[in-house]
Amino acid sequence: MQPVTINPEPTEVDAAIAWHxxxxxxxxxxxxxxxxxxxxxLALAEGVMSRGMVRGWRPAYGPCESGxx
Numbered sequence: 001m002q003p004v005t006i007n008p009e010p011t012e013v014d015a016a017i018a019w020h021x022x023x024x025x026x027x028x029x030x031x032x033x034x035x036x037x038x039x040x041x042l043a044l045a046e047g048v049m050s051r052g053m054v055r056g057w058r059p060a061y062g063p064c065e066s067g068x069x
Contacts, residue, residue: 020026042059
């Protein structure tokens with residue numbers, strides 16, 4: 001019986017770190033910048049959209065409570 005070599009598929013985390021040449025701190029810094037940008041975009045969208053258009057829905061800025069990421 002031969003040992004089976006498993007080559008795991010690269011994940012999104014692996015891809016993000018590879019994009020930053022293996023620098024995990026740079027990858028995290030970029031992701032945090034993206035979060036800041038997206039929160040600003042969400043706040044701007046909230047300011048211009050009608051309450052009736054979304055039937056009372058308001059964006060949440062904290063962690064997702066439903067467990068969906």
